[in-house]
Amino acid sequence: MEKLTQYPEKNSLEQFFNQYKEATVKWHAGYKRTCEVIQNDREISDETLALIWYKRDNYVSSLKQGAPSQEEFNKAKSSLRDLTLRIKANPTASMYIEAQQFMQDAKSKQLLKKNYKALLNRAFSAIVPQVCISTVDEGCLIKALTYLNQRFDLGLSLKGNWFELNLAYTTALKKHLPENYDYLLANMATWRVYEDINANRLGNNIQENRPTLEPFFTASNENTMSPLNQILYGPPGTGKTYHTMESAVKAAEPTFTWTNRDELKAEYVRLVGDKRIRFVTFHQSYGYEEFVEGLSAKTEGNQIAYYEKDGIFKTISEDADKYRVTKTVESDRDFDSLWAKFLTELSQKENGIRVNTIRTFFIVTDVDNNTIRFEKDKGDSTHSLSVKTLKAVFNDEREIKGGLNPYYSSLIKHLSAYSNQTDTVHIDRKNFVLIIDEINRGNISKIFGELITLIEPSKRKGAEEEIELVLPYSGDTFSVPDNVHIIGTMNTADRSLAMMDTALRRRFDFIEMMPKPELFNNKQIKGIDLTRLLATLNKRIEALYDREHTLGHAFLFPAYNEPDEDKAFELLKAAFKNKIIPLLEEYFYDDWNKIRLVLGDNQKSDELRFVEEHNEPYDSLFGSNHGLETYEESKTRYTLMSFVGENSVWNNPQAYIAVYASIK
Template identity: 40%
Template structure:
């Protein structure tokens, strides 16, 4: 009877246990999508365990929605080639956090730039950071017109085609798939230095039309102060038309025409003005996508949401100030808070005043060196939102590597066992330090590895407590000529007069360079 009650009780607890370990989700299990991977992951472990090396495998696996095991079965160079191809397609971005990295570089900030015409004049512009730019790229819709895919960018422009309402110029533009502006009297060639513009405003408008607008940008046609009446995609470079007026033109594919869409709220509660051309910086790309999806139900266009996976890699994620870098986005990266999720959240960004959210198809993949900073020291908010994947030294990968009679696998295993006892497992030494010996199994290469990598690492770990370094390397049981760290008794009388009343170590330590090119010095580590 008691056993039956216990079995029932444990059965009831399983659901809550699974919820805690993220096995099930409330109400909508499909938040994570069809991918087998978590949205936010961190590969963590001691130095030299292949964390950065493995980000390429994980990124390709996420994009192709394949298991990690299947990628490990492939040749690494083949996987790396696909990784670089995805980087060129902007599906993968790689960045490294450091102490000076901030919100302005990651999300958005006000950054200085020199005026192109007056190089000595400094301007300040609101620029998107790498992560915001990456998220907007991941939201680009796939728009097809007559089986031809249109290039879509995140930049949105408002154009006035002859003013507000339905004008003759707007009718022409809607009919002939283009936008047109005037100031014909200035002439076609705007590269001459002696051009007299009617005003600075006109000069800026023409500069935007010719130099800043680009193929793939979105254009909204002005309806009135709070509405637009057309949505198009720029498909051509500027042209000069031999027509009566409004000779400056750009080809546009109109996805929607003769609509009456309220955009006042989307534009940060700012009215649209009659200014001929200007950028709508407050309207976010997901708002634009919603408008396009809403108004593109016609036979000419096929509009699909972006279903591709995108991977944003952050190397050394624990070296940055997480609160400073992520800001309010620390909440937005949660799977249940992303765009399209039941509890989706958007925030109003402080500089651009634009609503922003993190799309479902963006995956965050970080790396973390446990020797640099313990997980226990990590920002709690970050720890709760990431799945941690431990990557420890795998000495089996060193199997068969020998330098003369030196067994590299045994050497690495013994060193790591001793570090684990004297310090902890998070400060062991990764197998990657020794992998170059597979191609160059020479004593010279092994000497270089020990002198330039292993010894400095041990000095850092043990704060130059050379007695412990000796124990790690087995020097405490070697003949003096085979010791990497040589200990020599201090002759007090030879150094000081009388007997100083202070604690002085019995031995002094020095690195014995002659031991590094002796095979017996390395064999003595594990025998």
């Protein structure tokens, strides 16, 4: 690494930081005063709250336009005070994640106009300056830490979110600085290091070793909070389904980082195996019964039995609700733990489990689709109970009167026998993700029903405006937990964004994914510039149709990724034959004149054209006495040049180059 051009070489980190003392005297005094005020104010007065969350410059960090207005601050004051007290009581990595969620929810509830990420980081810096330094921008922090890590061998991995980076850094500083070294000076010196790097006063030989993705995986690998509801939308071939893997992992495990696609995929597979990520595709016949709940029929002996069947969204919501908050529970008081032990025993008993009632007994034979099937001691007919009703009775949320009461109460008494196997279980909050592919192909009103209101962040379970309702088939009360993320994909070639259900559009964050020809970095295959080729095709499609029907970069990925040029050219040819041409035919409804314009054939010489034009005189088709009232004497028709044969135009690289060569 190059030596300092302004400062003399320092052999130790202490010496290096000390050179910033004189330049930070005034800042140090204000910084120290701010931190002391916050630490000594146990109740967090309005003045202290404003110092943390409103003032543009509080000597910890200057936010300029990155702070809320007076109106926003007053509106969110109560919630911000509560968050501040929680951070002071528990300044940990998990609290940082909760605080990020708070800021996102505050935006959703319109308490704040933006998700003020730097503001949140500054709050942590002011409240716990021993852990979090004053460099509140993550990019700036990484740049400074990269330099210090390389120069002084701090042993940092530079992985994790902003808080985790700070925690690792301040922990490393304790090993490299004297025991009583002024941590505020270290914090300020780190920012000065960033400024010196930008001004090239420390040399420019800095290699950032922050984990990066392969070239085409363009979505961010930073630990930003994922929206509860989001839709990735764009034309075909822009990587929407491909990128749902990243979005789902980031939503389920916000602190997870990766260095390549294989690591990301392994984490995705693990989360799918744990049923924390689930996948469904909407289609025209998909409905409420499959998504939320409905009735299903099953033949048992000579009888048809009907039972309630939960849909994928209700199932994942109920599973997520168990992990909505971090808690410790006693298994003998928890229905799910006792029920799990009952099911384990049932799986080991070939003849079922005998449950005694006051006068007789019944045999539980199996449990399926939340239905408990049992046989009485007399008779050969099969009867059923509801697992959900059993749980509601167990939790004193429902009272059963009538003929089924003895069976429910006896089964609950049987479950209590497992309480002598008491376990203390610690449950951490976990996020769950439902991926809905082709969300625009379904009838949203039919599928979501009343849940279109419940998925709104401000109406989720745990929110201030929480709403729960009674489901029509089961009669269960239901609300959507705030740890269920919904990620949809939408192909704009199938339906315009403007045609989407208005209620759905209002409740989802829409993330546009458009073609990115620049990803090919002007790579050439037999002289064919992939960037210019795709860009030109899309400019013409947009002019003749619209931008929502352009061609995605994924169509040319196979050719780009193939190192052998001959094979790459064959893959390019296959992309045109099997993907691009059929899609153009669909877009323009066999209007071959427009297709030839997209391919640039009207600007090519005859031997380079992909579409051949034929003029057929009406007289040659029908004779001179045809009686047709036409404005022209001939009919123009088009045929696609054959892909077969060595002399096929599709085998000529110049034909592809000519698609864009005439465009300046």
